[in-house]
Amino acid sequence: MPGYSGILVIDKPQGWTSHDVVAHVKRKLKAKKVGHLGTLDPLATGVLVLVLDSATKHAANLGAGVKEYAAVCRLGEARDTYDSEGKRTKAGDLTGLTREDILKALDGFRGRIKQVPPMYSAIKSNGQPLYKLARKGITIEREAREIEIFEIEALNIELPGVHFRVLSSGGTYVRSICHDLGEKLGCGGHLTELRRTRSGAFRIEEAAGPGLEAAELTERIIPLEEALKRVSVDGGGPGSPGVVKA
Structure with missing residues (x-):
């Protein structure tokens, strides 16, 4: 299937980097090019949308959507990475x-915020990924970015x-939501589990496990035109149905 253009929705296992999945599928399918439409942290599982061969040229359009x-x-503990893999920076009492x-604190995230x-993110400062600075113990001011929470x-x-x-919206850090929720409540908080169930027009229901054989993965490829x-x-917007099954 070299030269085949299409989309492959993978259910990323925990512990794998997005690059691990890309390299694994590229090797298994003998594809010339494989990219993805939005990274997932190693801790996370779920929808990782891959673009194969000439479909990589359409990544910007295919990656749009919620x-x-x-x-x-x-709750009760903040960590420097904002997830369970980091060092504890704060402990709080949940009494009361x-x-x-x-529920009130969660509702406060709704809308444009x-x-x-x-700091532990791939965003760059002067060409340097923030996570590399963080690993050296360096913390810098980060500019707040506008995102939109349609539902929570x-x-x-x-x-x-x-x-x-x-x-x-795209670009939202769920780790930051957990951290900020803990700050709002005054007790600290961090992410312990994350599963992406939808990326734009693509959903978890059509995702394949990377452990499938090449022939089975090939059957799951969505042609580029489709x-x-x-x-x-679909548009991949908040009110759109995503995958419609007959």
């Missing part, structure tokens, strides 16, 4: 914290854990 995540935030407090990206809802609250779903049509019709 992102949907299911996440778990652990109510469900109503948490300014979000400061974490608590799925389950069982302290210290808060399981929630968020539908957001993918472009889906994006143009």
